[in-house]
Amino acid sequence: MPGIVVVGATVLTxxxxxxxxxxxxxxxxxxPSAAPSPGPPPVRPVEWRRCTGLPSPPPDAGPPxxxxxxxxxAVPLDYAEPSGETIGIAVIRVPATGGGPRAGSxxxxxxxxxxxxxxxxxxxxxxxxNLNTRYDLIGFDPRGVGRSAPVTxxxxxxxxxLAARDSTPDDAAEEKALADDAESYVxxxxxxxxxxxxxxxTAGAARDMDMIRRAVGDAKLHYFGVSYGTWLGGSYxxxxxxxxxxxVLDGAVDTRLTGADLALQQAAAFQRALGxxxxxxxxxxxxxxxLGRDGTEVAASTGRILAGLDRAPLPAGGRRRLTESLxxxxxxxxxxxxxxxxxxxxxxVDASKRRDGTLxxxxxxxxxxxxxxxxxxxxxxxxxxxxxxxxxxxxxxxxVRRLLPRFRAASPVFGAAMAWGLLRCTGWPYKxxxxxxxxxxxxxxxxxxxxxxxxxxxxxxxxxxxxEALGGxxxxxxxxxxxxxxxxxxxxxxxxxxxxxxLDGRVPAxxxxxxxxxxxxxxxxxxx
Numbered sequence: 001m002p003g004i005v006v007v008g009a010t011v012l013t014x015x016x017x018x019x020x021x022x023x024x025x026x027x028x029x030x031x032p033s034a035a036p037s038p039g040p041p042p043v044r045p046v047e048w049r050r051c052t053g054l055p056s057p058p059p060d061a062g063p064p065x066x067x068x069x070x071x072x073x074a075v076p077l078d079y080a081e082p083s084g085e086t087i088g089i090a091v092i093r094v095p096a097t098g099g100g101p102r103a104g105s106x107x108x109x110x111x112x113x114x115x116x117x118x119x120x121x122x123x124x125x126x127x128x129x130n131l132n133t134r135y136d137l138i139g140f141d142p143r144g145v146g147r148s149a150p151v152t153x154x155x156x157x158x159x160x161x162l163a164a165r166d167s168t169p170d171d172a173a174e175e176k177a178l179a180d181d182a183e184s185y186v187x188x189x190x191x192x193x194x195x196x197x198x199x200x201x202t203a204g205a206a207r208d209m210d211m212i213r214r215a216v217g218d219a220k221l222h223y224f225g226v227s228y229g230t231w232l233g234g235s236y237x238x239x240x241x242x243x244x245x246x247x248v249l250d251g252a253v254d255t256r257l258t259g260a261d262l263a264l265q266q267a268a269a270f271q272r273a274l275g276x277x278x279x280x281x282x283x284x285x286x287x288x289x290x291l292g293r294d295g296t297e298v299a300a301s302t303g304r305i306l307a308g309l310d311r312a313p314l315p316a317g318g319r320r321r322l323t324e325s326l327x328x329x330x331x332x333x334x335x336x337x338x339x340x341x342x343x344x345x346x347x348x349v350d351a352s353k354r355r356d357g358t359l360x361x362x363x364x365x366x367x368x369x370x371x372x373x374x375x376x377x378x379x380x381x382x383x384x385x386x387x388x389x390x391x392x393x394x395x396x397x398x399x400v401r402r403l404l405p406r407f408r409a410a411s412p413v414f415g416a417a418m419a420w421g422l423l424r425c426t427g428w429p430y431k432x433x434x435x436x437x438x439x440x441x442x443x444x445x446x447x448x449x450x451x452x453x454x455x456x457x458x459x460x461x462x463x464x465x466x467x468e469a470l471g472g473x474x475x476x477x478x479x480x481x482x483x484x485x486x487x488x489x490x491x492x493x494x495x496x497x498x499x500x501x502x503l504d505g506r507v508p509a510x511x512x513x514x515x516x517x518x519x520x521x522x523x524x525x526x527x528x
Contacts, residue, residue, distance in 0.1 A: 041082035046071045046215040048093060054122040061126045067095045068122065073215045075143070075208045077199050087196075089208050090147035091140045092118045093216075094125045099133030103503065104245070106135035106222045107209060109142070109229030111251070111485075113202075113386035114369075114379040116146035127488065130499050131224070138216065142232070143208055144200035145382045151196055153189040153381040156374045160320075163368050163380075166310065167325040168416040179397050182423045189385060190429050197429065200382070201389035202436035206235035210243065220245030220445075222502070226485045227251040227458055230449070234439030234470060241444040246502050250450040251485040254462035255437045256469060259393050260403055260422060264410050265459050267418045271411035273335040273456035274299045276482050280338075281345050289345055290353070302331060303413045305352050314357035322357025322364075328417050330363035335456045336484040388425040392432040395422040442472035446507045448498065449474055452489070453518060454482035475507055480515035491515060 048069035057064055072088040096102050108128075110120045121139030128137060141148040154162065162181060169175040189197065209232065213221045222245040225233035230249035237244050257265065278298025281289040292298035306327045313321035322330075334344035340363070347359030364370075369379030400419050407415035425432075441447070447470055451463025460478070467476045479486040479494050486494045493514030500506040 039082070040214075041076050041079070041211070043211050043214045044074065045217065046073060046091070046212075051092060051122070054092075055119045057123045057126065061123070064122065065094045065097075065125045065132070068125075069093050069095075070118070071215075073140075073208070073212050075211045077149075077196075079204060079207050087143060087149035088147075089140055089143060089212065090118050091138055091212060092121055094121065094132060094137040096136050097129075097133050100503070101134065102136075103134040104136070104218050104220070104222055105138045105213075105216050106131060106224055106502065107138045107140070107212060108223075109140070109225045109232050111227035111229055112142070112145065112379075112383065113228050113390075114145055114381070114383035115228070116141050116377065116379075118147060128224075130495070131502055134503055135222065136216075138212065140208075140212060142200075142205040142382075142386075144196055144385055145378065149196055150378040151189065151193040151200060151381045151385040152378060153185060153192060153384070156370075156376050158188075159368070159370070159376045159380065160374070163329070163364070163370070164313075164321070164323045164326050166323070167328075167420055168310065169420065170310075175397050178420060179423060179426070183427045185384070186425075186427045186429070189381060193381070193385070194429070197385055197389065199389075200385050201433050202231055202235050202386065203239075203433065205386075206232055206239055206436065209236050210240055213243065218245075221247070223247040224487075224502070225249050226488070228253060230458075230466060231255050231436070231439070233447075234441070234466065235436045237441035237444045237447060237470065238439050241441045244441065244444040244447065246445070246505065247447045248450065248487075248498055248502060249447060249466065250487050250498075251455060251458045252449050252451050252463040252466040253458055254465040254469075255439050256465070257462070258391055258437075259395070260406075260419075263418045263422060264406060265461070266457065267407055267411035267415045269459040270332060270335060270414045270456045271299070273454060273482065274302060274331070274413055276454055277335060277341050277344060278302070280341060284345075289349075291345075291348060299413065301352070302348060305348055306331070306413065309351075309357070314351055314355055316357035316361035320361060322351065322361045325417065326364040327351070327357065327360050328414065329367045330360035332414065332456075333363040333367035338482050338489070384424055388428040389430065389432055390434070390436055391425065392434055394425050394428065396426065397423070439466070439469050440471050441474075442470075444470070444472055444474075446473040446475060448477060448501050448507065450477045450479065450486045450494065450498070452479040452481055452483060452486045453515075455484050457484045473507075475510065475512070477508055478513040478515075480513060480518050486514075 048071050051068055051070035070092050074086045075089055076082045077085045077087050117139035118141050144151045169178050221243055223233050231253045233247055233249045275295040279295035281298050282294050291301040306324050309324040309327045313323045316322040334340040350356040350359050369377035404419050407419035449463055449467045451460045453460045467474045483489045487498055497508050
């Protein structure tokens with residue numbers, strides 16, 4: 001499922017939150033990646049070749065699509081020096097299968113920061129088979145991610161320790177240990193990837209998208225971005241409004257929100273999603289869901305299970321243990337999709353009744369990019385580097401202590417971990433750059449923004465805000481439902497509307513919505 005590793009998908013990775021920055025702080029000067037480019041750099045036509053080392057699709061997805069090819073597109077490391085050092089951006093193409101006139105290429109990003117696009121498209125192309133009839137599907141690893149000049153910080157053994165560490169300190173000694181770990185992680189990133197760190201921000205990645213468009217020979221960029229991919233798409237539209245073709249931004253990010261405000265809204269959205277899961281779980285009855293009689297009770301039980309892991313981690317397969325941090329990451333991972341809710345319910349029952357943390361640990365590994373062999377993708381490293389590159393604000397332990405009451409009020413289960421995650425850029429060696437936060441593109445072709453009312457990672461309120469920020473003819477489609485990324489939920493109405501827009505250019509009417517209308521409170525009775 002692409003949405004699982006989205007913005008996403010990385011809400012509670014060892015490195016912290018989805019995105020960085022905070023409102024109301026003085027803005028530092030822009031870093032090197034923000035300098036204006038003197039003109040579009042030259043680009044060579046793409047040379048496709050057989051792919052190697054791709055992950056296999058899940059067993060229920062059928063065989064991999066025929067004709068998949070991979071390539072590397074050379075782009076400037078620093079767009080302020082277009083004739084200087086280059087890096088390679090890894091791309092993958094799933095060729096159009098036929099069924100109508102070819103529409104061109106559809107560039108896709110499934111979320112992050114830090115999510116890989118090459119491997120994700122190889123695994124999930126079947127989800128987009130309707131679009132694949134007329135589009136070549138193109139996935140890419142953004143700069144600093146996966147196969148595209150990856151940022152590296154620590155090895156697998158160190159990541160195991162960091163992912164399991166106590167991320168909700170209870171006293172001064174635990175606070176110091178957490179802050180020391182954050183500073184040590186930053187030093188490791190600088191030591192191993194220093195030359196890349198100033199140049200991995202979203203503004204540069206959006207410029208890379210235009211290089212890919214030119215390399216594959218498309219006159220316009222047709223685009224499908226999910227979660228953090230909506231920010232990338234908005235940044236592209238701002239930089240290249242005349243080159244925008246048909247673009248879908250699903251699971252929208254409000255790019256004007258930063259730091260604590262962004263994290264607070266995410267914390268509240270995850271808490272609401274936990275309540276929705278709890279309501280569905282409780283409806284199955286006590287035998288299937290012995291965690292509570294309603295959503296509130298199930299959410300409270302989940303909080304108690306996670307708090308108990310702080311005192312006594314559980315066996316979780318082999319020599320591994322399920323700590324509070326891993327358990328919290330596992331719960332968050334499952335809230336991205338209703339399809340994962342049965343796994344979450346079983347994992348919570350296993351932890352509370354059988355004292356077995358294996359299922360929640362498996363979910364946490366998925367969230368943190370851990371492979372079965374104990375190695376990790378560079379999800380956490382790239383997530384940190386891109387987040388810190390895109391924001392100018394840095395937090396201290398004193399800042400977090402001051403914010404903790406607001407975070408705990410927003411989410412008793414996730415709030416404290418999200419608050420302490422604000423330390424991830426403390427000591428970052430570069431000031432960061434806010435350039436990519438401007439996504440205004442009033443002259444661009446119509447852009448379709450999609451938001452889901454129960455989205456845990458990108459709260460629904462961000463979708464109308466992104467639509468407004470884009471300006472011009474941007475249009476909002478609402479899914480009344482649960483999960484992160486409306487298209488990925490499989491909702492038939494959403495797929496009809498999105499497919500009609502991408503394949504035939506039919507823009508939905510203002511106020512278009514899918515799914516059952518939200519419940520409204522009953523009016524007060526006028527009876528005496």
